[in-house]
Amino acid sequence: MWILILLAALELCWAQYSPNTLPGRTSIVHLFEWRWNDIALECERYLAPNGFGGVQISPPNENLVVTTPWRPWWERYQPISYQLCSRSGNESEFKDMVIRCNNVGVYIYVDAVVNHMCGAAAGSGHYSTCGSYFDSGKRDFPAVPYSGWDFNDGKCKTTSGEIENYNDLYQVRDCRLVSLLDLALEKDYVRSKVAEYMNHLIDIGVAGFRIDAAKHMWPGDMKAFLDKLKNLSTEWFAEGTRPFIFQEVIDLGGESIKSNEYFGNGRVTEFKYGAKLGTVIRKWNGEKMAYLKNWGEGWSFMPSDKAVVFVDNHDNQRGHGAGGASILTFWDARLYKMGVGFMLAHPYGFTRVMSSFHWPRYFENGKDINDWVGPPSYEDGSTKPVSINPDTTCGNGWICEHRWRQIRNMVIFRNVVNGQPFTNWWDNNSNQVAFGRGNQGFIVFNNDDWNLTATLQTGLPEGIYCDIISGQKEGNICTGIKIHVHGDGTAYFNISNDAEDPFVAIHVSAKL
Ligand SMILES: *[C@@H]1O[C@H](CO)[C@@H](O)[C@H](O)[C@H]1NC(C)=O
Ligand SMILES: *[C@@H]1O[C@H](CO)[C@@H](O)[C@H](O)[C@H]1NC(C)=O
Ligand SMILES: *[C@@H]1O[C@H](CO)[C@@H](O)[C@H](O)[C@H]1NC(C)=O
Ligand SMILES: *[C@@H]1O[C@H](CO)[C@@H](O)[C@H](O)[C@H]1NC(C)=O
Ligand SMILES: *[C@@H]1O[C@H](CO)[C@@H](O)[C@H](O)[C@H]1NC(C)=O
Numbered sequence: 001m002w003i004l005i006l007l008a009a010l011e012l013c014w015a016q017y018s019p020n021t022l023p024g025r026t027s028i029v030h031l032f033e034w035r036w037n038d039i040a041l042e043c044e045r046y047l048a049p050n051g052f053g054g055v056q057i058s059p060p061n062e063n064l065v066v067t068t069p070w071r072p073w074w075e076r077y078q079p080i081s082y083q084l085c086s087r088s089g090n091e092s093e094f095k096d097m098v099i100r101c102n103n104v105g106v107y108i109y110v111d112a113v114v115n116h117m118c119g120a121a122a123g124s125g126h127y128s129t130c131g132s133y134f135d136s137g138k139r140d141f142p143a144v145p146y147s148g149w150d151f152n153d154g155k156c157k158t159t160s161g162e163i164e165n166y167n168d169l170y171q172v173r174d175c176r177l178v179s180l181l182d183l184a185l186e187k188d189y190v191r192s193k194v195a196e197y198m199n200h201l202i203d204i205g206v207a208g209f210r211i212d213a214a215k216h217m218w219p220g221d222m223k224a225f226l227d228k229l230k231n232l233s234t235e236w237f238a239e240g241t242r243p244f245i246f247q248e249v250i251d252l253g254g255e256s257i258k259s260n261e262y263f264g265n266g267r268v269t270e271f272k273y274g275a276k277l278g279t280v281i282r283k284w285n286g287e288k289m290a291y292l293k294n295w296g297e298g299w300s301f302m303p304s305d306k307a308v309v310f311v312d313n314h315d316n317q318r319g320h321g322a323g324g325a326s327i328l329t330f331w332d333a334r335l336y337k338m339g340v341g342f343m344l345a346h347p348y349g350f351t352r353v354m355s356s357f358h359w360p361r362y363f364e365n366g367k368d369i370n371d372w373v374g375p376p377s378y379e380d381g382s383t384k385p386v387s388i389n390p391d392t393t394c395g396n397g398w399i400c401e402h403r404w405r406q407i408r409n410m411v412i413f414r415n416v417v418n419g420q421p422f423t424n425w426w427d428n429n430s431n432q433v434a435f436g437r438g439n440q441g442f443i444v445f446n447n448d449d450w451n452l453t454a455t456l457q458t459g460l461p462e463g464i465y466c467d468i469i470s471g472q473k474e475g476n477i478c479t480g481i482k483i484h485v486h487g488d489g490t491a492y493f494n495i496s497n498d499a500e501d502p503f504v505a506i507h508v509s510a511k512l
Helices: 002-017 036-047 073-077 091-103 169-174 188-204 219-226 271-281 289-294 330-345 405-416
Strands: 027-031 054-057 107-112 116-119 180-182 208-211 244-247 267-269 307-309 350-355 422-427 432-437 441-446 452-457 463-466 482-485 490-495 503-507
Touching (some): 002 244, 027 036, 027 405, 036 054, 036 091, 091 107, 091 188, 107 188, 271 307, 271 330, 289 422, 330 350, 330 405, 330 503, 405 441, 422 452, 432 452, 482 503
Parallel strands (some): 027 054, 027 350, 107 208, 244 267, 267 307, 307 350
Antiparallel strands (some): 116 180, 422 432, 432 441, 441 503, 463 482, 482 490
16 A cells, blocks of 8 residues: 555655656757757768667747748747648658657657747748648737637737836746747637647657646636646556646846746756856856866756756857857867766756758858758758768758767766766866766866866776766777776876866776
8 A cells, every 4th residue: 555655655745756767868959940850860871870869840830931031940939730740740750750769768748839830920821830821910820720719919018018017027938039920828728729729639659748838828827838748658658647747937137027927837948057057168258167176056057956957048059048158069069078077977957969050150240140050951841851971970951969979978977977966076176177967977177277187986896887978898808098007996087187088987897
């Protein structure tokens, strides 16, 4: 009897906070703007074999087709209906992706855009990805259907109808965010339509949702539609499994809306994480890596078991959203790999890796004037497939950070050290730091402008280990630096500040 009660309690504890990834798979990757066909292939050929737990996908529902500017990435954040067709593919392609990824144990997390529909000035017609009619002026979206009654125009108290002041929580939640028509989620009808959309995706087999613009919805309204969600499909998940929920709430401190208001609904994106880590690794504002000793709650982040963390996301890598110039991205590859390496080695939070496309970044007066540019595409606007080069990197303009050796191997590191405590911290009071994860893994960074030479306690069993940053273990061969851990757990590290990647990581699965 008490076992049943314990199990029930565990169920309640974890519920929507559990990512639902397979045991031992501890990260997901955001395949931003990828086509469903390419994601299905990537699950089978790369993500499953390398221990990725899942994929956050771009919004799958019908959206406005924006032609000025030409097909920006942000058109997918302007819904027209909840039919499943977008530049990533149609409903049959979506289903095929979910089934194929699920069958190899890589689960799908949908970016759910349910705070709003398209912009107020979008106009009327069939300029939508499935060709459904809409009239933004009349608030008419017959393919859902939504009409004027289903929007917050009457509730918003600003004269412009827009959010004018982020310190007024009523404006932030009842008014239009950058002119996007704000849904009246206090209405049961609207909640039911949102839940119907999400339940359709659950029936197909998805494992959870990123809830876009959660800060712009009342937590109670969200709870009302989340409570209407089904359990996950028992074709792939245990009976009674709740969808994983993580909410996009940008809280860098200093505004009226706080992340903790949303903890009842699920996890929340911790935006302080990437902003602060970028500042430390760039050594701005007198920050240094030695200060990372109490990284996590010690930096006034939210509790680890509520946090989804990332170095950059699709917004802040191009100056949208929040975090500012400190955010590390693929554009600063050397620092970026260190940042992602630190994140994946550190126990705090549930980790999401970013996978981007290239765009012609061009700064004018400190702003990237090409921050709108959409995914690699053909003249007709259709998205280009992800091509794979002989050296396993991606072509056709896809960056594929998740395929970079250093990042992919750190995803595996995190799986190997899963559940192990944060141990054996060392620093030189500057930018040389190291820490272990119990007796399973150890990582050393040299972000100073001089060489690191130190004998450190690793906590690992005696042996010769292969550094998974400069290379990796292939059969019984190490293609990178070898590290000798002595019987007392110590090892000598020598990391040049000029190294291609000035950090070294070892774990028990890469022992020779
Ligand atoms: C989806 O797209 C594929 C490929 O273009 C096509 O073969 C298929 O018929 C489409 N399915 C639906 C339901 O439109
Ligand atoms: C989900 O599963 C649990 C446990 O089996 C059950 O109590 C609950 O009613 C289910 N919820 C829904 C919405 O079906
Ligand atoms: C950083 O560590 C090195 C040894 O790895 C040491 O020589 C140097 O003095 C340290 N710097 C500071 C500021 O402590
Ligand atoms: C550090 O490693 C380099 C290259 O592996 C080697 O040449 C150098 O002598 C080492 N330095 C020390 C102090 O161990
Ligand atoms: C740092 O290490 C590199 C590579 O081992 C070496 O070439 C360089 O001379 C070293 N620098 C100093 C200041 O010792």
